[in-house]
Structure formats: structure tokens, C-alpha cells
Amino acid sequence: MSLRRRFIFVMVTFAVGLTAAGGFMAWREAGRAMTAELDRRARWVARAGADIGLIASSFSGLLPGFEDTRTWEATHERLRQLKSIVPESYILSADNTALVTSFPADSIPIGAPLPQFELYRAELEEARLVGDASSFPFRGEDDRRVQWGFAVLEDGETVFAVLMPADHLEPLETLQNNLLLGSIAAAVLAAILAAVLAGSVVRPMERLSRVAIRIQRGHLDKPVAAEGGHEVGRLARAMERMRVGILERDDQLRLMLAQVAHEIRNPLGGVELFAAAAAETEEPVERARLIARVRSEVAALNDIINDFLSYARPMSPAEGASDVRGPIREAVELVEAELDVLPL
Known part of the structure; x- marks a missing residue:
């Protein structure tokens, strides 16, 4: 019902x-x-x-x-x-x-x-x-x-x-008949009043239900219209805040994906660069060094993927000291390698 x-x-x-x-x-x-x-x-x-x-x-x-x-x-x-x-x-x-x-x-x-x-x-x-x-x-x-x-x-x-x-x-008997008619009239008036009151509650709820379906399907461009009434209006405002929150989360997700793509592109660029340099050199020692750099870049790429997977898994943050000298040396070497292959 x-x-x-x-x-x-x-x-x-x-x-x-x-x-x-x-x-x-x-x-x-x-x-x-x-x-x-x-x-x-x-x-x-x-x-x-x-x-x-x-x-x-x-x-x-x-x-x-x-x-x-x-x-x-x-x-x-x-x-x-x-x-x-x-x-x-x-x-x-x-x-x-x-x-x-x-x-x-x-x-x-x-x-x-x-x-x-x-x-x-x-x-x-x-x-x-x-x-x-x-x-x-x-x-x-x-x-x-x-x-x-x-x-x-x-x-x-x-x-x-x-x-x-x-x-x-x-x-x-007349009183009994009048009371019966009064009961019927009360039932009719109660039905009309209930229909009006139910409509004032159900119609906004139906509109909000359609809005929820629209949000569930990903149509987030249209804001949730404000509804009258204390409870229904509060629910409409809460759904609007939910819509805005989903949009903000999507923006943050897109930004995070762009940053991940950038972090993945850098090791891939180093792999391509060092592999090309190793293919061109004739010296075994230099080739071994370049291949070691390729493997290092692949390991860095694997670390980025592991970090991304760790971020996707819920975990408690842990505080600790980090050594930033290694990443800085790797960045310097990467820049030096790019400068070496640039035409003078």
C-alpha cells in the first residue's frame, strides 16, 4: 500500500x-x-x-x-x-x-x-x-x-x-440516522483532508525520489530544487549538499588521476630515454649503467603503482621520517640524461 x-x-x-x-x-x-x-x-x-x-x-x-x-x-x-x-x-x-x-x-x-x-x-x-x-x-x-x-x-x-x-x-431514531450521516460526512471530509495532506507530503517526496534517481545515474548538472516545509525542505537541502559533494569528489578524483598519470609518465619517459641511449652506445660499461637505470625506472614505476593501490586500500596513517636525498639525486640524473640527448 x-x-x-x-x-x-x-x-x-x-x-x-x-x-x-x-x-x-x-x-x-x-x-x-x-x-x-x-x-x-x-x-x-x-x-x-x-x-x-x-x-x-x-x-x-x-x-x-x-x-x-x-x-x-x-x-x-x-x-x-x-x-x-x-x-x-x-x-x-x-x-x-x-x-x-x-x-x-x-x-x-x-x-x-x-x-x-x-x-x-x-x-x-x-x-x-x-x-x-x-x-x-x-x-x-x-x-x-x-x-x-x-x-x-x-x-x-x-x-x-x-x-x-x-x-x-x-x-x-432520527438522532441515530443523523449520527450515521455525520459519520459518513466525517469519513468523506477525512478522506479529502487526508488526500490533500498526503499530496503535500507525497508529491515533494516523489520529486526528491526522481532527483535521487537522476543523481544515481550520474546526471549532476541540475541542482536540487528547494522544497517547502521544514522536514521535506531540509531533506532537499541535504540532497543538494550531497550533489555538490559528489561533484567535488569527482573533481578531486579527476585531479588525482591526472597526477597519477603524470607520475607514471615520468618513469616511462626515463625508461624510453635510457633504453634509447643503451641501444646507441657501444661501450659495455655505459650500456650496463643505462640498463640499470632502466630497471631503476621500472622499479620506480612499480612503486608508484603500489602506492596507488595502497591509497585505494583503507589504512591508518603512520608518521615517520623520510629520506628525500635519493629522489633528488634521481631527478638530477634524469635531467642530466635529458640534457645529454638534446641537440646542441
Whole structure:
């Protein structure tokens, strides 16, 4: 994976992870707070409804068929008036059958079983023990979220139940969708930002990479262009110093090769000169002397080559005294030999 793609991947992952984690925590805490508040409201509404004149002893004599009594009709009218606040309300007997409801008598008469409360036996028992209780939110017949609230009357057995809207989860769903859209937007913005930042870093690095390849191939005439930014600019300046250093080293190498060639040419010239003189002389002694000089020049040439090889090998310098009289005598003899062969 290229540096640009890794940069984008890290930035997008970080942005999505951060927004998702923060959004989930916010959604969870908001859901907990709203659920707790709705639960408290359900209990409070049930308790408030139970305290508006609902007396358990007035329902103890209600038996099936007593729906036309004044007590049942008055209580039914009171529950029916609560429909502006709660869709349904019930007064349940100790065995969880209907006593009075907000529905007409021909729909739910006294003593009618209420199967919808079979799922909430635990909540009903809790209400009879502690005074009130509430159920978890669920979807009603119209697909709206609702919740039961229960409050026990003064006899400890009769329970007043109300069905309340629990549409607080709809804003939570909206919040969840908004958080999801926010995560997607954060990912897109992070990708764009990462692409811009990666480009500002990668493009100079690519240019410097091409410069390094050019220097590696020996194209040293073009200077390294300065780059912006602290680190990349420092790298560009270092590469320019490297280019200049390579040029200086090449100049020194050429100078050294010229000097080596000059040092080799001098013994070769002496060899040629002494060999030519030895070939022309007829005296054995002089010829022997000239041949000895040829051998001396060859030995000097060999010393120069050995010195060059020693220079090429890394070694620690050693200090010591050198006798320069021998090289001076050899130079004088070489000059004398050259003067001897010059035409007068």
C-alpha cells in the first residue's frame, strides 16, 4: 500500500471510529435518559389518574351485568375523558380482569379477560408491591410506540392501567440516522483532508525520489530544487549538499588521476630515454649503467603503482621520517640524461 493510501486509510479510520464511538455513546445515554424519563412519566400519569377519585371500595360491588349502574357509568365517563391524554385506560381487579375501562360496555364488559396484560404480570405484581410500575415501550396496533403505566389503588389489589404514547424513540431514531450521516460526512471530509495532506507530503517526496534517481545515474548538472516545509525542505537541502559533494569528489578524483598519470609518465619517459641511449652506445660499461637505470625506472614505476593501490586500500596513517636525498639525486640524473640527448 502506498504512503498516500495508508495516510487516507488511517485518517478515515480515525474519523469514522471517533464519530461512531462518540455518536453511539451519545445515542445510548440519550436513550437511557429518555427511557427513564418516560418510565417516570408513565408511573406518574398512572398514579395521578388513580388519585382523581378512583376509590377501590366503590368497585368491589361491580359484578358482570352492572354496567348500567351509576358507579360504572361515572367511572367510565371519567376514563373516557382521559383519552385526550392516554389512548386507553383500565381498572383491573385482583385477577387482572376488567372492572371499568375507557371502552364501551358492549366492547369490554365487567369481568372480561384482558389477554394483553398476560405479558405484564411481573409489572402488575410490582405495582401491587411498590405502588406503581411501567412496561417497556412496544409498538401498538397503529405501529406507534406505546407504554403501559400501572398504579395500585388503596386496597393494594385493584390496579389502574393507562396506555401512554412512547414516541420518544422516534427522535432517537432520527438522532441515530443523523449520527450515521455525520459519520459518513466525517469519513468523506477525512478522506479529502487526508488526500490533500498526503499530496503535500507525497508529491515533494516523489520529486526528491526522481532527483535521487537522476543523481544515481550520474546526471549532476541540475541542482536540487528547494522544497517547502521544514522536514521535506531540509531533506532537499541535504540532497543538494550531497550533489555538490559528489561533484567535488569527482573533481578531486579527476585531479588525482591526472597526477597519477603524470607520475607514471615520468618513469616511462626515463625508461624510453635510457633504453634509447643503451641501444646507441657501444661501450659495455655505459650500456650496463643505462640498463640499470632502466630497471631503476621500472622499479620506480612499480612503486608508484603500489602506492596507488595502497591509497585505494583503507589504512591508518603512520608518521615517520623520510629520506628525500635519493629522489633528488634521481631527478638530477634524469635531467642530466635529458640534457645529454638534446641537440646542441
